[in-house]
Amino acid sequence: MRVFGLILVVTATLFSTPREYLLVSTKQFSVQGTTSIGGFECNYDMNAKDTLFFNQPNKTKKVIQSVPVKSFGCGNFILNNDFRKTLKEKEFPNVRIELSNFKKNAQNYSCDLTLNLVGKQKIYKNLPLEFDKNRLNGMITLQFSDFDLTPPKKIGGMIKIKEEIKLSVSLQTE
Numbered sequence: 001m002r003v004f005g006l007i008l009v010v011t012a013t014l015f016s017t018p019r020e021y022l023l024v025s026t027k028q029f030s031v032q033g034t035t036s037i038g039g040f041e042c043n044y045d046m047n048a049k050d051t052l053f054f055n056q057p058n059k060t061k062k063v064i065q066s067v068p069v070k071s072f073g074c075g076n077f078i079l080n081n082d083f084r085k086t087l088k089e090k091e092f093p094n095v096r097i098e099l100s101n102f103k104k105n106a107q108n109y110s111c112d113l114t115l116n117l118v119g120k121q122k123i124y125k126n127l128p129l130e131f132d133k134n135r136l137n138g139m140i141t142l143q144f145s146d147f148d149l150t151p152p153k154k155i156g157g158m159i160k161i162k163e164e165i166k167l168s169v170s171l172q173t174e
Contacts, residue, residue, distance in 0.1 A: 020053070023051055026045065027045070027171055028171075029067060030044075031166070044073070055104060067095045069083075069094065086150075091118070099111045099113055099171075112125050118148070120148065139167065
């Protein structure tokens with residue numbers, strides 16, 4: 001009789017706990033900024049096989065990506081070189097992005113983002129994520145000064161990059 005009771009308790013626990021998860025097939029990280037003459041965007045895409053567990057603190061699965069600075073594509077070699085120089089690629093060849101603590105409430109999603117850039121680490125708690133067309137998308141606004149970086153200038157300061165940049169994270173799900 002005790003065995004039957006134990007099976008009943010285990011079965012009830014398994015079926016009463018929501019097991020929400022998503023399978024990730026592609027990760028994209030983008031940096032967008034504005035200059036005095038227009039905007040720019042630098043991207044990094046990669047295929048991936050990750051599982052995101054929501055509202056399950058005992059599942060400590062994190063999405064961790066070490067992105068080579070030289071792998072960001074900004075559209076042309078001049079922008080690519082400026083981006084690499086600004087992020088001090090020779091000293092810090094990788095940007096490390098970690099997503100963890102995934103949560104889902106009704107239709108709202110969030111996670112924590114840890115960003116390691118130019119030897120500095122910043123943690124952003126409860127980054128809102130939007131789920132649209134099998135993609136989880138999130139964006140944070142950063143300042144160059146958050147990482148002790150100086151926005152580049154060109155042509156004697158005539159072309160300036162604004163202090164504020166946006167980091168976007170997009171996870172394609174299956």
